[in-house]
Amino acid sequence: MTAEDTKLMMGTVAHLTVRTDEIASQAALRDGLAVLTQTERDADGATLAAMEAAAGTGAWTEVSPALYETLRLAQEVAHRSGGAFDVTAGALTELWERARAEKLPPSAEEIAAARARVGCAALELRAVEEGGQTRYEARLMKAGMKMDRGALIKGLALDGIRSTWQNEGITNALADLGTSSILGMGVNAEGAPWQIGIRNPRGEGRADLLTVVSLSNEVLSSSGDDERFFLCEGRRYHHLIDPRTGNPAERGLASATVVLPMEGAGEWQGHMGLLSDMLSTAIFVLGAEEGRKLLADFAGARLILVGTDGQLIEE
Numbered sequence: 001m002t003a004e005d006t007k008l009m010m011g012t013v014a015h016l017t018v019r020t021d022e023i024a025s026q027a028a029l030r031d032g033l034a035v036l037t038q039t040e041r042d043a044d045g046a047t048l049a050a051m052e053a054a055a056g057t058g059a060w061t062e063v064s065p066a067l068y069e070t071l072r073l074a075q076e077v078a079h080r081s082g083g084a085f086d087v088t089a090g091a092l093t094e095l096w097e098r099a100r101a102e103k104l105p106p107s108a109e110e111i112a113a114a115r116a117r118v119g120c121a122a123l124e125l126r127a128v129e130e131g132g133q134t135r136y137e138a139r140l141m142k143a144g145m146k147m148d149r150g151a152l153i154k155g156l157a158l159d160g161i162r163s164t165w166q167n168e169g170i171t172n173a174l175a176d177l178g179t180s181s182i183l184g185m186g187v188n189a190e191g192a193p194w195q196i197g198i199r200n201p202r203g204e205g206r207a208d209l210l211t212v213v214s215l216s217n218e219v220l221s222s223s224g225d226d227e228r229f230f231l232c233e234g235r236r237y238h239h240l241i242d243p244r245t246g247n248p249a250e251r252g253l254a255s256a257t258v259v260l261p262m263e264g265a266g267e268w269q270g271h272m273g274l275l276s277d278m279l280s281t282a283i284f285v286l287g288a289e290e291g292r293k294l295l296a297d298f299a300g301a302r303l304i305l306v307g308t309d310g311q312l313i314e315e
């Protein structure tokens, strides 16, 4: 028995499929959708706003243990990617979002001013032991710093769905968050691994696929330059920003797709959705060569890259 539901979420259509007996399927769908709603409207948004309001003052903001862990892992990927992925990139991504609305790139001065307010080194985290309890705190060391969870929130949601479904004993299920982050547990109705098409970012619409990836107990995240962009004087300006230059990344890629085992090990255990989402953005920004090096540290990882010419880059 297969049950499915879709919901408009995080600016895309989230599609959940669960294969088990009817009652369990319906419960799993309901709980999976609840994770999405919770991730979108979570208290973390308010906490991050409080951190931003206190940025540059030296004051600490208390954060939940879960947010602390997310920020710590985000810092880890920022470090490993040499700042290509940066959860504090908000000042830059906001500037380019405004540019997209106006269809006009920002000036070099505006970019430089925003860049000065970005950098994970200025995000500080600490765990304070007090009376046998641990309190988690964070602060931003430069005034005007902004957080952006856009490059990790779908992966984070997948981790929540995976753990919810595993706790419910679900073994065969698919969670597709608008094709950019996907969890494939077990097998599909044919008893085969879930099949995920990799779109041609330079193609004609959604059905133009370059290849198909099998997912079995794996998570997949994609970052592409074709989702949000504007054209100005014949140039294409997309939404994946290289914090090191302050401009949309131009390293020859039109999309980067990362596939990871859904479980993970060590500090990444239970966070593989989050990791895949952060890595897809980081690798898009780094380009093929440095991207491969970044991914080499993670066991069982696969990479599907598409060049700006719309051709698959063979591994």
Ligand code: ADP
Pocket (backbone or CB within 6 Å): 084, 085, 086, 087, 089, 093, 148, 149, 150, 151, 152, 154, 180, 181, 222, 223, 224, 227, 239, 240, 241, 242, 243, 277, 280, 281, 285
């Ligand atoms: P998708 O939106 O399909 O999930 P991504 O996971 O790559 O794709 O997230 C893109 C979003 O991440 C952007 O809209 C922006 O908010 C944010 N972002 C852009 N560049 C960076 C970057 N270098 N580091 C961190 N976040 C970024």
Ligand code: MG
Pocket (backbone or CB within 6 Å): 150, 151, 152, 153, 154, 155, 180, 181, 221, 222, 277
């Ligand atoms: Mg994403």
Ligand code: MG
Pocket (backbone or CB within 6 Å): 150, 151, 152, 221, 222, 223, 276, 277, 278, 279, 280, 281
């Ligand atoms: Mg991402």
